Amino acid sequence: MEEFNRFGNMNPTPEFCERPYLMDRPPFPIVGNLYFVGNLWCSSHLIDTGDGLILLDTPTAGSLPGLLFNIAALGFNPRELKYIVVSHAHSDHFGAVVALAHLTGAKTFMSAVDTRDMRENPERMEKMNLDLGYYNECFTPDVELEDGDIISLGNTQMRCVLTPGHTVGVMSHFWTLEDRGRTFHVGIYGGAGFVSLSRAALKRNGQPMSLQQDFLDSIEKVWDEPVEIMLGNHPFHNDVYFKRRRFLAGEEDAFIDPGEWHRFLEELRSKFQNFLKKSPQEVEAMYAGSQILDYYKGI
Ligand SMILES: [Zn+2]
Numbered sequence: 684m685e686e687f688n689r690f691g692n693m694n695p696t697p698e699f700c701e702r703p704y705l706m707d708r709p710p711f712p713i714v715g716n717l718y719f720v721g722n723l724w725c726s727s728h729l730i731d732t733g734d735g736l737i738l739l740d741t742p743t744a745g746s747l748p749g750l751l752f753n754i755a756a757l758g759f760n761p762r763e764l765k766y767i768v769v770s771h772a773h774s775d776h777f778g779a780v781v782a783l784a785h786l787t788g789a790k791t792f793m794s795a796v797d798t799r800d801m802r803e804n805p806e807r808m809e810k811m812n813l814d815l816g817y818y819n820e821c822f823t824p825d826v827e828l829e830d831g832d833i834i835s836l837g838n839t840q841m842r843c844v845l846t847p848g849h850t851v852g853v854m855s856h857f858w859t860l861e862d863r864g865r866t867f868h869v870g871i872y873g874g875a876g877f878v879s880l881s882r883a884a885l886k887r888n889g890q891p892m893s894l895q896q897d898f899l900d901s902i903e904k905v906w907d908e909p910v911e912i913m914l915g916n917h918p919f920h921n922d923v924y925f926k927r928r929r930f931l932a933g934e935e936d937a938f939i940d941p942g943e944w945h946r947f948l949e950e951l952r953s954k955f956q957n958f959l960k961k962s963p964q965e966v967e968a969m970y971a972g973s974q975i976l977d978y979y980k981g982i
Pocket of ligand 1: 771773849874876
């Protein structure tokens with residue numbers, strides 16, 4: 684058995700793929716106007732800006748009922764959704780966007796680089812859409828973001844930073860929020876998995892080997908961001924359900940951890956450097972079985 688690797692094979696089990704609602708759990712507030720509305724596999728974060736809602740990433744299309752239920756369970760009307768921001772062009776982050784935008788009229792955002800990648804590689808995209816469940820659809824965002832762009836709505840200004848590697852145009856996001864008179868820096872590292880970055884996978888997907896170096900450079904690029912509340916674009920990247928459990932057990936600041944950003948980036952860098960040294964056979968063994976159920980043991 685491989686040692687646990689949160690950046691390794693954390694794919695949903697076949698049962699989760701067949702019945703995505705099995706991954707649904709109740710939503711919860713993180714801090715201030717920030718909420719978790721995703722599921723055991725995919726993160727989805729909701730921000731109440733005071734002038735409409737921003738959603739950062741959607742789960743796959745099969746999980747749209749759970750997402751809508753979670754938004755409503757927090758007391759919000761999904762029709763208040765104004766912006767849907769997508770971190771990168773992978774179906775487990777955009778699969779439900781087309782349906783959700785259709786239902787709500789929300790404006791959609793993704794980097795111009797990933798938008799072009801999606802447009803120019805329909806076969807690779809469609810294969811991923813099918814592999815990751817049913818009904819996932821590609822989309823063309825209303826707004827194509829460039830490095831450093833700010834998305835502004837109500838009380839929220841979200842800075843979008845290109846951190847290529849996981850995809851050619853994945854973005855990380857940073858903003859501040861207020862909670863009971865305190866200001867917190869929030870950060871989410873876009874695209875932390877690297878199964879798609881083995882030499883074999885890059886070759887298979889017709890992508891440049893330079894993405895491996897980009898992956899390392901992107902970690903450096905955002906190293907100095909002053910993140911106090913770290914989010915993950917998968918819940919197992921920042922242990923969000925475990926933090927929720929600690930919060931419910933009385934730890935009021937369970938989601939606030941100024942040291943987590945560097946611990947996370949260091950873990951990501953060292954695991955990736957290790958990964959680059961592996962033989963094709965070792966890479967295959969590493970991804971042979973999903974570790975998602977091991978991770979959630981006890982939740
Ligand atoms: Zn991804």
